[in-house]
């Protein structure tokens with residue numbers, strides 16, 4: 116069979132597959148006015164770490180827009196279009212005022228909402244300042260991250276307050292890491308439990324203490340949710356069945372279980388170690404913003420290192436560019452994998468298999484939502500408050516279920532689905548009530564000793 120231009124189909128047939136195939140623009144282009152860009156602008160997105168905000172403004176780029184972010188002298192945060200509404204000088208060279216920022220070029224003074232407060236070179240009675248605003252976006256500061264809403268003002272949703280923001284005993288440390296590639300391929304890594312088997316396990320040896328069992332192929336169950344997916348993967352170690360749950364909230368938020376857990380004993384309802392968003396900088400750059408959760412109960416091995424979490428760093432292997440090229444080649448991590456799928460992965464060139472079910476489901480859901488927004492329909496946004504936060508499910512449940520003469524994979528599949536149903540049955544409750552309910556139900560249903 117001759118090559119069809121997309122894939123080689125016979126040995127030694129690299130020749131003839133160089134047809135210029137394009138990326139899927141609908142899912143990957145994020146600038147103003149693009150279908151995916153419009154969709155992503157319907158959601159609050161993290162755009163900066165508060166540790167970036169000192170006494171100087173900071174130029175950032177989010178969703179293909181050049182912006183400037185700063186904390187004014189009153190303590191409020193402004194997020195404005197970078198180029199001044201007067202004649203375009205960059206506000207990164209502006210002077211931070213008590214309220215807002217002043218452009219260096221002709222002194223126009225902007226409030227954080229973009230209102231022009233002063234045009235000092237104009238006649239005192241000039242109406243010019245009432246006729247124009249600087250582009251501005253509302254922001255919200257949460258635990259070291261700054262979130263912004265960059266969509267149509269009339270569609271601004273409430274801030275999506277997740278339960279993971281306020282877990283007792285969890286200390287949240289913010290971090291942010293750049294990747295030179297499209298947001299989607301980095302985000303897809305979080306809904307691909309099979310890469311852990313190879314990239315983090317078999318390729319160069321286990322990369323994460325406490326996750327050595329990832330070398331085994333898991334039994335995976337995906338569950339559709341109104342706002343994305345929850346999925347779990349189960350593996351056996353002797354008498355224990357280890358089940359890990361993930362949240363993947365569309366468009367780009369994900370959470371997973373403990374990084375450094377104690378594998379030796381059962382656990383009813385462990386919670387997440389990471390809450391993260393892959394935010395498009397532009398079509399070919401992305402920035403992960405997230406929180407590392409530190410807590411002794413869920414991360415029993417206590418190997419996490421708070422000092423290694425922050426700007427361009429996080430305390431587990433393979434997440435940044437900051438290793439030698441040789442080390443990247445000998446022991447590649449997530450960062451090498453997603454960054455090397457081309458600046459924008461070309462889906463037409465891929466050959467998806469059974470391990471890609473999560474990726475395929477995610478792309479279908481994103482397309483549905485992107486098309487809904489393009490047609491002017493409302494898209495569902497997660498809603499929650501500090502008092503009644505959005506329930507999430509990421510974490511670990513480990514059960515003592517000895518192997519018997521039944522099909523072990525079928526058993527693990529059944530058990531993880533049952534645990535998921537128990538998680539869901541806790542939805543009427545909040546906070547510690549929910550946690551206690553789920554723990555009680557799991558401990559009542561499965562022997563934990």
Ligand code: FES
Nearest residue numbers: 199201202218221
């Ligand atoms: S360009 Fe900013 S005040 Fe003139």
Ligand SMILES: [Fe+2]
Nearest residue numbers: 304311315449
């Ligand atoms: Fe990974």
